[in-house]
Amino acid sequence: MSLAFLFPGQGAQYVGMGRLLAESDPQARHLFDRAARLLGPDWQQAVWEGPEELLTQTRYTQPALFVDEVAVAESLISHDVHPDFVSGHSIGEYAALCVAGTLSYDTALQLVALRGEAMQEALPPYAGGMAAIVGLPAEVIVSVCQDVSQSRGTVVVANVNAPDQIVISGEMAAVEAASRLLRERGARRVIPLKVSGPFHSPLMAPANARLQPALKEASFIDAHIPVVCNVDGVLRKEGEALRDALWEQVVRPVRFTDCLQTLYAQGVRDFVEVGPGKSLAGLVKKTLGSDVHVVSVEKPEEIEVFVREWSVA
Numbered sequence: 189m190s191l192a193f194l195f196p197g198q199g200a201q202y203v204g205m206g207r208l209l210a211e212s213d214p215q216a217r218h219l220f221d222r223a224a225r226l227l228g229p230d231w232q233q234a235v236w237e238g239p240e241e242l243l244t245q246t247r248y249t250q251p252a253l254f255v256d257e258v259a260v261a262e263s264l265i266s267h268d269v270h271p272d273f274v275s276g277h278s279i280g281e282y283a284a285l286c287v288a289g290t291l292s293y294d295t296a297l298q299l300v301a302l303r304g305e306a307m308q309e310a311l312p313p314y315a316g317g318m319a320a321i322v323g324l325p326a327e328v329i330v331s332v333c334q335d336v337s338q339s340r341g342t343v344v345v346a347n348v349n350a351p352d353q354i355v356i357s358g359e360m361a362a363v364e365a366a367s368r369l370l371r372e373r374g375a376r377r378v379i380p381l382k383v384s385g386p387f388h389s390p391l392m393a394p395a396n397a398r399l400q401p402a403l404k405e406a407s408f409i410d411a412h413i414p415v416v417c418n419v420d421g422v423l424r425k426e427g428e429a430l431r432d433a434l435w436e437q438v439v440r441p442v443r444f445t446d447c448l449q450t451l452y453a454q455g456v457r458d459f460v461e462v463g464p465g466k467s468l469a470g471l472v473k474k475t476l477g478s479d480v481h482v483v484s485v486e487k488p489e490e491i492e493v494f495v496r497e498w499s500v501a
Contacts, residue, residue, distance in 0.1 A: 189457040190272035192416075193264075193287065194472070195257045195280030197442070198383060200465030201249050203238035205486070206256040209263065212488045216259035219293065223255045226294065227301055246384050250279045250304035251297060257283035257463035258293065260486050264462070267495040273423070273456060275416040275447045277468060278347075278388065279303070281437065288411035290430050295406050302402050306395035307385055307438065316386025318346060318357040319367050323376030329354050332373065336366045346388035347442040350474035355381065357389040388441055396438045403434055414454075421446025423454065444468075448475045460485060460494065 210217040224232040234248040235255075243249060257280060261271075265287075276284035279300065286296040321329055326348065333343045333356060343358030343366045356366055363386070367378045386392065408427035416423050417433040421443050424430050448471070451459075461468040461484040472482040485494045 190455045191270075191458045191460065192273040192275060192451050192456045193261055193271040193284070193460050193462045194468045195261075195274070195276035195283040195287075196253070196461060196463050196465055196468050197276070197278030197280045198246070198249050198253065198387070199381060200463060200467060201243055201252055202464055203240050203243055204236055205252065205464045206259055207236045209256075209259055209486070209488055209491075213259070213263050215262055215266065219255055219259045219262070222293070223251060223297055226297060227251055244382060244384065246308040247301070247304045250307075251301050253279055253463060254283050254286075254297060254300045256486070258286050258296075260462045260491065261287045263491050264460070264485070264495065267491070269460075269495055269498050271413055271460075273414050273416060273451055273454060275451065276418070277349075277444055278418065278437075278442050280463070281415075281418050281434070283463070284415055285408075285411070285430060285434075288413040288415050290408050290411045290415070290427055291406065299399070299402055299406060303395070303399050303438070306398040307387060307392060310392050310395040311385055313384060315360060316358055316389070316391055317360045317363045318355055318381040318383050318386060319363055320349075320353060320355050320377070320379040320381060321367075321370050321375050322353050322379070324352075324354070324370060324373060326354055328373055329356065329370065332366050332369050333358075336362050336369065340365045342386075342389060342391055344389050345441055346386075348445050349442075350445060350471045352376075352474065353471070355388075357386040358391065359386065388437075388439065390439055392438045396436070399438060400435060403431060406431070416447045416450050418442045418444070418447065421450045423450055444471060445475050448472060452476055452480070457481060459483075462486075 341359035346357035
């Protein structure tokens with residue numbers, strides 16, 4: 189059976205993430221120090237010291253997640269745990285591309301930093317938002333979003349995370365109106381997300397316009413590990429195809445359910461969530477059921493336990 193590394197997106201971050209690994213692993217320390225030199229000492233201070241409100245700003249969050257996830261992945265690989273496939277959720281896709289060898293660490297980090305800055309500046313602070321909808325079919329959520337968009341402003345499906353978990357995104361008034369209607373339609377839970385903008389919606393078009401020239405100029409080489417991409421759940425290895433898959437990622441939905449189903453069809457039954465949090469592990473279980481094994485690793489002791497178990501599996 190095959191192994192897939194999964195890299196989480198925004199919402200998984202916490203103040204201090206990666207610090208313990210950097211203190212115990214010289215390679216991880218090098219990656220964090222390199223990022224601090226490229227992004228400035230205030231970035232590392234935001235990641236390791238906070239406050240949380242600062243780290244939540246997209247310009248800090250996205251590079252923080254990228255660096256931490258790559259550091260954890262490299263630690264696993266150094267212990268002879270090698271993925272057969274990689275996939276990432278939103279910003280996690282950049283970590284996947286770096287680990288797969290398509291983008292160099294510096295190039296990916298610079299793209300991620302630009303992406304975070306562009307997404308934060310695309311709209312005034314908190315002019316838009318996102319909410320997770322649990323317990324309603326996708327067609328109901330799409331229908332409500334279409335109805336609300338005709339009268340209250342843009343709101344669309346942004347993430348298809350699991351069969352019963354879909355995230356909507358858009359102008360704040362429209363997201364709030366759609367949330368109310370979806371509660372009335374029987375949603376088990378409606379959870380406003382702690383994000384600073386309406387990500388993966390057409391409102392991110394200004395950010396996409398800023399990012400696209402940098403993507404065009406960046407060097408993408410063919411991956412040595414296949415990557416399953418967000419925009420359509422399709423498996424790719426060619427550098428140009430992977431570049432193309434990032435063109436619209438900022439403004440189109442994350443089809444994470446499709447990514448997981450593609451990995452399952454490729455024979456993957458073992459998944460490792462690489463980085464902070466356990467959200468992707470929950471989505472794997474919801475989507476693929478009990479036929480798979482999934483663990484979340486980020487801290488040194490979690491890596492140590494997984495490596496030991498994997499070596500005797």
